[in-house]
Amino acid sequence: xxxxxxxxxxxAEELDQVATARAEVLRLATVERDWSARRRRLAGELGERERxxxxxxxxxxxxxxxxxMARNLAGQIAGMRAELETIDRxxxxxxxxxxxxxxxxxxxxxxxxxxxxAALTAEADGREPKTRExxxxxxxxxxxxxxxxxxxxxxxxxxxxxxxxxxVVYVPTxxxxxxxxxxxxxxxxxxxxxRRTGVRNGSVxxxxxxxxxxxxxxxxxxxxxxxxxxxxxxxxxRDAETTRRSRFRADQLGAVEFTLAWxxxxxxxxxxxxxxxxxxxxxxxA
Numbered sequence: 469x470x471x472x473x474x475x476x477x478x479x480a481e482e483l484d485q486v487a488t489a490r491a492e493v494l495r496l497a498t499v500e501r502d503w504s505a506r507r508r509r510l511a512g513e514l515g516e517r518e519r520x521x522x523x524x525x526x527x528x529x530x531x532x533x534x535x536x537m538a539r540n541l542a543g544q545i546a547g548m549r550a551e552l553e554t555i556d557r558x559x560x561x562x563x564x565x566x567x568x569x570x571x572x573x574x575x576x577x578x579x580x581x582x583x584x585x586a587a588l589t590a591e592a593d594g595r596e597p598k599t600r601e602x603x604x605x606x607x608x609x610x611x612x613x614x615x616x617x618x619x620x621x622x623x624x625x626x627x628x629x630x631x632x633x634x635x636v637v638y639v640p641t642x643x644x645x646x647x648x649x650x651x652x653x654x655x656x657x658x659x660x661x662x663r664r665t666g667v668r669n670g671s672v673x674x675x676x677x678x679x680x681x682x683x684x685x686x687x688x689x690x691x692x693x694x695x696x697x698x699x700x701x702x703x704x705x706r707d708a709e710t711t712r713r714s715r716f717r718a719d720q721l722g723a724v725e726f727t728l729a730w731x732x733x734x735x736x737x738x739x740x741x742x743x744x745x746x747x748x749x750x751x752x753x754a
Contacts, residue, residue: 496566504695585654592647
């Protein structure tokens, strides 16, 4: 009883280790995504500030306050650029730490499986002496060896063929052997878990940038491309699709979906394309 309680407590502890490892990966993925969104907002604000700065300084200069306004705007723009660089480094650090944290999840899962296998093996080891004692006693009593029951083959015709319809025969497995078999399965699963690595290839489909990003981050254990790279690809893909769709009338156009593919965490432009559906095959100029 004490051994079983100890195994249960250890199993609960390792379940916590798996959950903790997964939570760390998710936490880093959340930081990466949130700070990438923050970067996108700040980049937009910076672009707007740079576009309007000339007019603002000119208006101030006409009032005799051009130099103070220029210095103020220059400081703001420089600060925003510095903040963007810091955000880029933060996102990059989150990606690197997430990739490094992913193997810990598989290690924790392997340890959990091995703990379960060890508990089953220990239970089988505990049963083995009693099983041998009981078998020895009945063999001595009956004067012949005893083994687990074999299938009842019924009446067999010539050549070993069983006449009639196929029959499924259930043969009970001795409990001690079943425990060892289950332990072996868990051990194989532990080995497979240890061999796992974070997925760095994949593809997702969505109708806009938000849907693509949601799909890329749907599995924190998968290392997709950075959001900055996704945004750059999406901008180029939308521009190309806008040009292509300009050859058609509005009533000819259907929905468009973007497919983003990546390999080793890097966008594959040759495999990442927008896919449009059209209500007509010929462009308006045809």
